[in-house]
Amino acid sequence: MNDRTTFPAWEYDKFLFSLGSDREIQQLLADRGFAPPPLKTIAGWRQRNSIPVRWLPLLIDEGLRRGVFLNSGVRGPTPGRRTTAPRPKIKPEWADL
Numbered sequence: 115m116n117d118r119t120t121f122p123a124w125e126y127d128k129f130l131f132s133l134g135s136d137r138e139i140q141q142l143l144a145d146r147g148f149a150p151p152p153l154k155t156i157a158g159w160r161q162r163n164s165i166p167v168r169w170l171p172l173l174i175d176e177g178l179r180r181g182v183f184l185n186s187g188v189r190g191p192t193p194g195r196r197t198t199a200p201r202p203k204i205k206p207e208w209a210d211l
Contacts, residue, residue: 124163124164125163126159126160126163126164126165127160127163129165129173129177129182130156130159130160130165130173131160132177132180132182133173133176133177133180133182136153136156136157136160137153139156139173140152140153140156142172142173142176143169143172146172148172151169
């Protein structure tokens with residue numbers, strides 16, 4: 115990894131807020147027929163701004179049903195820092211042999 119490496123930052127905290135409180139999210143998962151995670155775990159998702167892959171499809175589906183992505187500030191990845199200068203072309207020492 116170097117200084118040019120960037121990772122997308124999703125706004126999961128805003129997304130979770132649009133779905134309701136931790137208890138409402140827990141109930142939403144239970145209504146879908148799953149054993150929901152503890153409230154402390156859902157609170158951790160908000161704190162870390164991440165949702166485990168196991169729960170993400172269900173929550174995105176609920177967000178789509180509610181129109182969360184159409185009329186709120188929830189967005190996809192934010193672009194990272196971009197450099198305008200071209201990368202230097204470094205030739206290996208053995209290239210001229």
